[in-house]
Amino acid sequence: MLHVRNGEVGLLGVLFDRYQTPLYNFYTKMTQDRAVSEDLVQEVFLRILRYRQSYRPGTSFRTWMYQIARNTRFDQVRKTHPETPFASEPVASASLSDSVQQLQEAAMLQRALMQLPEDKRELLVLSRFQELKYDEIARLLGCEVGAVKVRVHRALQQLREIFQQLEGGGPASGLDRAMGDALPPTRRLQ
Amino acid sequence: MNCEQIALLLSDYLHEGLNSEQSEEVQQHCERCGDCAQDVAMWKKLALLPAEQPSPESRARFEAMLHAYPSATAAEQTIPDTGRGASRWAFFEWLRSSLGAAAWSVALLVVGVFIGSRFNSSTPSHPEELTAMHAEMTSMRQLVALSMLQQQSASERLQGVSWSGREAQLDPQVQAALMRTLRNDGSVDVRLAALDALSRHGSQPQIRKGVVDALQEQQSPLVQVALIDQLAEWRDPDAAQRLRNFQQTANLNPAVRQRAEWAISKLQ
Numbered sequence: 001m002l003h004v005r006n007g008e009v010g011l012l013g014v015l016f017d018r019y020q021t022p023l024y025n026f027y028t029k030m031t032q033d034r035a036v037s038e039d040l041v042q043e044v045f046l047r048i049l050r051y052r053q054s055y056r057p058g059t060s061f062r063t064w065m066y067q068i069a070r071n072t073r074f075d076q077v078r079k080t081h082p083e084t085p086f087a088s089e090p091v092a093s094a095s096l097s098d099s100v101q102q103l104q105e106a107a108m109l110q111r112a113l114m115q116l117p118e119d120k121r122e123l124l125v126l127s128r129f130q131e132l133k134y135d136e137i138a139r140l141l142g143c144e145v146g147a148v149k150v151r152v153h154r155a156l157q158q159l160r161e162i163f164q165q166l167e168g169g170g171p172a173s174g175l176d177r178a179m180g181d182a183l184p185p186t187r188r189l190q
Numbered sequence: 191m192n193c194e195q196i197a198l199l200l201s202d203y204l205h206e207g208l209n210s211e212q213s214e215e216v217q218q219h220c221e222r223c224g225d226c227a228q229d230v231a232m233w234k235k236l237a238l239l240p241a242e243q244p245s246p247e248s249r250a251r252f253e254a255m256l257h258a259y260p261s262a263t264a265a266e267q268t269i270p271d272t273g274r275g276a277s278r279w280a281f282f283e284w285l286r287s288s289l290g291a292a293a294w295s296v297a298l299l300v301v302g303v304f305i306g307s308r309f310n311s312s313t314p315s316h317p318e319e320l321t322a323m324h325a326e327m328t329s330m331r332q333l334v335a336l337s338m339l340q341q342q343s344a345s346e347r348l349q350g351v352s353w354s355g356r357e358a359q360l361d362p363q364v365q366a367a368l369m370r371t372l373r374n375d376g377s378v379d380v381r382l383a384a385l386d387a388l389s390r391h392g393s394q395p396q397i398r399k400g401v402v403d404a405l406q407e408q409q410s411p412l413v414q415v416a417l418i419d420q421l422a423e424w425r426d427p428d429a430a431q432r433l434r435n436f437q438q439t440a441n442l443n444p445a446v447r448q449r450a451e452w453a454i455s456k457l458q
Binding site: 016045113129160 | 251255
């Protein structure tokens with residue numbers, strides 16, 4: 001990023017290749033809309049270019065980038081909320097090779113995630129899918145690391161409640177199954 | 191340890207940030223405590239949400255942006271707030287977009303019609319004038335749709351498809367543009383929207399033929415299934431043979447092949 005900041009804007013392509021997919025996933029999980037997510041990613045890199053002088057050398061580029069990403073999303077919500085004129089294909093139903101049950105659960109999870117308040121959803125997406133460390137999130141949100149940990153836990157609890165409601169009120173029918181899964185707590189790549 | 195103490199460790203446990211002794215304590219607690227165990231399970235379950243890949247055209251758009259970015263503005267970029275200030279101009283930017291321009295044109299036309307009707311209320315309106323005005327509006331909408339279908343942004347192209355689908359009768363130019371979109375657009379969402387817009391005009395044989403042709407060229411299983419469903423819905427007997435040929439395609443997704451079989455049985 002230092003080279004970009006010093007005028008070698010062509011090198012932004014290296015950062016684009018490294019971060020476009022994580023950013024795109026951040027937005028698809030926040031908006032559930034692929035087309036909007038692609039537009040937002042483009043907007044983030046345009047802003048990185050435009051405001052590159054505001055990047056402070058020695059600080060984390062990733063944290064700075066997510067700050068821009070959050071602002072871009074904030075502006076997008078302000079421009080379009082609450083209208084969502086086009087029902088894009090739900091992102092969770094993308095792969096036909098997945099089993100029907102997995103697709104259903106993924107769709108339900110995405111619905112539960114979308115029902116979370118924006119700030120809690122963002123927190124979970126950042127910590128679970130973007131693999132940001134708690135201290136990075138704390139810098140991003142301007143709060144203490146301890147506060148981030150507590151908020152992540154609360155967001156997770158609320159997500160669980162919503163998910164169980166969507167699932168039909170059963171205390172943990174799907175979750176018990178998930179306990180048996182050997183899925184690692186890092187994100188699964190398809 | 192009780193739940194409160196575990197809650198303080200749980201976030202680190204989920205990120206595998208505890209030492210083995212602490213991890214052991216959390217695991218033992220979760221074996222006894224259903225609530226905490228369910229929190230952990232929920233975290234693991236989030237892995238079901240798939241990792242998405244941006245479309246290939248995303249890189250091309252970025253390259254175009256980088257190429258177009260005027261180097262002359264390099265010295266001006268000292269705004270310290272990482273971009274939020276730029277949104278003040280968002281409203282004006284919207285007005286400059288093709289959709290904004292179209293909205294202005296339609297609004298001005300409506301104001302013109304309103305003023306005209308107020309000042310000439312004594313003279314009966316002529317049906318031919320109304321027809322001409324309607325035709326003018328239709329052609330303007332089509333123009334906007336055609337322009338939007340060529341935008342780089344997928345969401346703007348989606349809006350273009352939506353504008354093009356509002357007419358009862360498709361203009362040949364719009365129809366050709368929608369067909370091009372259905373066959374070649376880089377975004378699955380836009381291709382599906384184009385199919386949806388075309389599906390309302392299935393009574394026209396050339397549209398049905400275009401949709402069958404598009405099936406051979408599609409790589410996305412989602413679009414393939416949508417096309418097959420559409421052909422089945424139209425009940426076009428000519429489509430059955432094309433579907434049989436399509437079924438023979440090598441490396442076809444099994445779900446798509448199954449869908450094609452279902453459609454053929456429906457068409458016979």
